[in-house]
Amino acid sequence: MMRTIEVSIVILIFAVAFIAATVFAVLPSPRQISSPNLHQLALTTLQVLDENKALTETVFEDLTDQAWTDLEIALAASLPPNIVYNLTVYDMVQVGDTTTYRKFHSITNSESGLGTDSETSSYLVMSTNVTFTVTPQRISGTLYILNCSDANGWWITGYTGQGLASDLYNMLSPYFNTTVMVQNTTDLGRLLDGTKISDSDHENVANAVVINTFGEAVPIPAGYYTTQGYADGSYAKYAYILGQKVNSYNWTWVSIVGYPFYYVTNTVTFASTHNGWGIYGMRMVSGYGLGCFLRGLDGQPYSYISQSTGDVGVVYFSSDAHTYSNYYGIYPSPYQTATRALPSSIQSTYHTTIVSNMFDAVSNYYGAATFKHTGGTGKGAFTAIGLTRTPDIRVTALALLMYYNPAIYKSEFTLTAGERPTQRLIVLQLSQQGGS
């Protein structure tokens, strides 16, 4: 009987141990096991609502303003239905080294409170009177960027003409009234004929800027320009026609890298020929392209004449380039390697004047400069970036802006003397309801 009693005692101990384990080792509720990360949800909700500075503007509005009601609606609409919130805005007051937080306003969709099982995120905003904005002056002409899908590039190693065109668009379009991408050589042909190629009312063929993003190659339209642009066994005459067009339309032609007009490109017309280096869709013109272009720009009769460039090694920013680099906030390296620099002599030979010079001349060669045609009616300009590959489009953008020099209008702080910028802290507290 003793054994049975002992075993009964053991069973009793087991039972007590089990009950104790069950009572004290409480498993968390399913909600605690897996609940949305409310901290991150709160933070991302505040960030989304402030995507266009709408939240910042609202929290500095008067409490009677409709914006507060809109904020309540936006919060309720953006959060899942089982999430309740409390958004509190605090004024930050700095006295000496001490910052105190004073409650400014609070909105909630749970009058009974959020309970203890809630999470918060905070978000600091600054009043709009310390917002700094930059607005560039618009250049009146149209910016055309050659983005021809039927052309290949050369000396733009690692890039495509289309990729560079896209980057140039992002960088320069804020400075121009209208920017038009020339999507293929057919459009380029229409443009050379003086026809608008977009539906924009602001597009103007005259006084435009044309950027060739294909490096040393220039796209050539099939048909008229391929036939008329061919003479002396070369397409150098096409470059001559381009020079004429630049003059007659008063364009600024921009070459972004290397030897300008060294090749012509059309992937359909020249599908079976290559440029001498294995790139099909391209024909070599060599230095005759530049020579003929400058003759066309100057209104001289066509002649199959070459124009040399110079390999001058490292070139350094001119003082103007330093100034404009800071002014426009565009910072390419202040020293570059120029292996296709244009000589000073083209000023006298082709009646041009250097109106903006990006790099100090080396042995009378200019690494990147804009040559304004001054002969005859004085129309047309040529921005030549004679640097070695690979191209840095920031150099192109800066060279162009140096030439046109659009103003940058910067907003000023509206704070009066002694006034401090106002900061407010937004705290969003979220909690789940139901199903605990």
Added chain:
Amino acid sequence: MTGVTIDHLVATTAFIAAILVFIGLFTQTLQAAILYQQNRHVSLKASDLLDNILLSPGYPYNWGETNATLSCFGLQHPGESGYALSSFALMRLTSPFGKPVEYPRDSGEWYNNVSLESSGYLFLPIGDCISYETAARLLGVNGTYGFQISITPIVEVLISEYQSNPLILKIEVNGPGFPLSGAALSYYLYRSYKTGQYASIELSSGTVQADSAGVAYLNFAFDGASETYTILVYARLSGLTGLGHYSHKTFDQGAGVMPFVVDYKTGKIYLAHSWDVQDQGTPVPNYFYNATFFIMTKEFEFQEWPIANSTGNINYGGGGGKYYYGETTLPVAHPGFLLVTYGTGNPNEYGMSIMPWGIGTLAVSVTFGDNPAGNVWTATDLRQVTVDQMAYQAKITCWSLQGYQIWNPRRWW
């Protein structure tokens, strides 16, 4: 002696029975605790995985704008911080829902199909899309965790025809919680009209405000039933933004002109005849199309962007494996939408197709990942994100593929 023996037998039997019972009871408690622990781990993994995906642009960082091979997976917009996603990276995700489309028929070339409503199409070559298996491998969860992520607009803008003649359209603006009462609505209605061989589009735009139920009505002075039009409505309230679109066409014998993205890297688009996608019987008409591309500005306005070969004529089935199509190029990395209006040559037979270029401009939803159905335990988490300045919600569903009480197609673990 007999009493002692019985005492021993009873005691031993009771002891063994008690041991067995309590082992069972304690094991149940321990099993529950282990299971809870595993589930907690899955929940944390879901949150980590979501942040990993949303806060990294991946590598190459601009992979969404090229057809480059991925070596690191992430959806963050390159060059931006926080929860701003790349609308082009989202385009390259293989949809688990849309049935792939073969174009041209019987060619063996398949396209990922992100189905849109109301004449909206988004087809990308499957070879250019990122599969779930690739993403799981790059995220380091292949074989250990499964997931599905859905990126959906926070604000839903529903457009329906309320009255046909004169046309009245009903706009409903809702969030996941409540309607967006008082939201400011901007609308852009593009209507087809014939000017020559090719149809053109005429724009009507304006602004209205939703009422307290998030509803607004747009009145137009034409008969909606006899006109072909596409309308986009952009809603905004206190930083929340959303967009909806709706199309109506007078030509209804087939899908008409269907845009296909054939080269993601260069933005090359084919405008296909629907007969070359699905045989609806013959004869079917030629389509004279006019394609227009619009980009969305930072001020949320749609601005036309000139594109190559914007007009053309598409015949169907050339025979002998030959197919006709129009071809154009969209600007890489510039989000917008392609609107194609087409006519058959017969009076008042027009249609419209619309294709997003980057998912944000048409507020397209994207779902990516494996199917969570059948898993015993799934954890979810969500974040608010932006895509092309549009407010979206990113929701992940995650489950474990290893461990105790895990179902896989072969057996229970």
